[in-house]
Amino acid sequence: MRKTAFVIGTGPSLNDIDMGKLKNYDCVTFNRAYIAFDDWGFVPKYYLAIDGNDIRSVYKDINKVAFKNPLSKFFILDDERYNEMHPPDAFQNKDKKISLFDWERKNLYRIHQKNSTFGGNVSNNDAYLPVVPNAGWMGVELLYSLGYKRVAFVGCDSRYEDNPESNKDITKTGREYISHADTDVNHFRPDYFGKEVHFGKPNASEILRIWKNGSETLPSDLEIISCTKNSALNLWYKYMDFEEFIKKY
Secondary structure (H helix, E strand, O other): OOOEEEEEOOOHHHHHOOHHHHOOOEEEEEHHHHHHHHHHOOOOOEEEEOOHHHHHHHHHHHHHHHHHOOOOEEEEEOOHHHHHHOOHHHOHHHOOOOOOOOOOOOOEEEEEEOOOOOOOEEEOOEEEEOOOOOHHHHHHHHHHHOOOOEEEEEOOOOOOOOOOOOOOOEEEEOOEEEEOOOOOOOOOOOOOOOOOOEEOOOOHHHHHHHHHHHHOOOOOOOEEEEOOOOOHHHHOOEEOOHHHHHHHO
């Protein structure tokens, strides 16, 4: 019997999902999704963050959520060697620290780059994975490495808008973007990348390339199912209605 888990993306379509029905599944989610944990009524078993800009902007929040939820596992890209390259303003509350996380905490896991086609391994508090710039796909890689052989995804729209209207309240500083109002149209809440949040902007074409390439390198014992209606990823992954999936698995 295949172990089943969900990747919870952060696209607008997540608002069409009855999140309470995911409470009894193992799930992984990302970045600032923690702002909705109270609304969802549960904290996912796994959390992952890989974008350095996002991590520097919310590391205090991640530490607080991890401390409050010791039964969940938090996987963070270990890129702190780059922190000295960024000014204090790039860090949450302008409080620059070289060590952003207390890696001795039992539910914090460092993600390290591993050269492999697909999947990796988790040993003690270290996760060795082939790192690519997309959290959703990294969630798939992580779940497979943890032994899940059926992965469904919700909220993975992969239709990121990058135009004058969607960027009207955003400024760019170097490789970092700063939002100045709660007008985020690319995520399930307008305050996801909301007022004074610093972030790394996704590359829409690169996201599609990563998921397409992934579909061509899947191991034979892994099944990936899209439960995201109208996702751009449905070109490469079988779509099944969320309610139908819940009933079947």
